[in-house]
Amino acid sequence: MNIDLIVVGKTDSPQIEALLADYLKRLNYYAKVTLIVLPDPKNRKTVSAESQKRQEGEALLRRFGDGDGVVLLDERGEQMRSVDFSAWVQKRMNSGLKRLCFVIGGPYGFSKEVYARADAKISLSAMTFSHQMIRVLFAEQLYRAFTILNNEPYHHE
Template sequence: MNIKLLAIGKTDSSDLERLVNQYENRLKHYIKFDLEVIPDIKNVKNLSESQQKDKEADAILKKLNSTDFVVLLDENGKQYNSVEFANYLQKIMNMGTKQLVFIIGGPYGFSDILYKKTKGKISLSKMTFSHQMVRLFIVEQIYRGFTILKNEPYHHQ
């Protein structure tokens, strides 16, 4: 299985980017992982929130395959602890999924178009985080999930 993380907009913090890269490199020992950044939508001042979400959805949909297992990182999604998340990853792998795609949306969330095309929603917390921080948190949790599945000492309980 491959895992892809799609995110809207670039990270303006080199420190965060360095940390995300660190976990990306660690993940290579377990699974093929790609982080793909979709450029911010241009001229958003002239767009409503809904129009902006629809344009972001169009850009995201161009990056997806019909066989992808797509999960939105959404504040209203299901919350997991780390062990439960590891088991969720295992379940998706056991289904024979070729590619699992996590999506981080833009500042206003997701268009209804995307909600209809996905297999699920995950919330990392009841708190709100910047989209840049979410990249780090999800990549670290994916890494943590694989160390849990392999019974490696990274995760302590």
């Protein structure tokens, strides 16, 4: 199974970039994980939040294939412990799914069309994080999930 982390907008911080690159490198030991960065909408500083979500949504929807599993990282999604998330990932891998897309939207979230297309929503916390920071937090959790599945001494219960 291929895993794509699809994100909206570039990361402004070299520190965040470096941490994300480190976790993506680690993850590729377990699975083919690809980062796909969609450009920020044009005129994002002058358009409404709804218009920005619509533009981002159109770009995201063009990235999804018919058989893809689409998982939104969303504050209103399901929260899981790391062990439960690893089991969730294993279930998707066992299902024969060819491509699993984890999606991190822009600062205003997702359009209703993207919500309608999603197969699942996952929340990493009840707190709100910047859409740039969540990239690293999620990459670490995905890495942790694979180490749990492989019985490696990274995660401690």
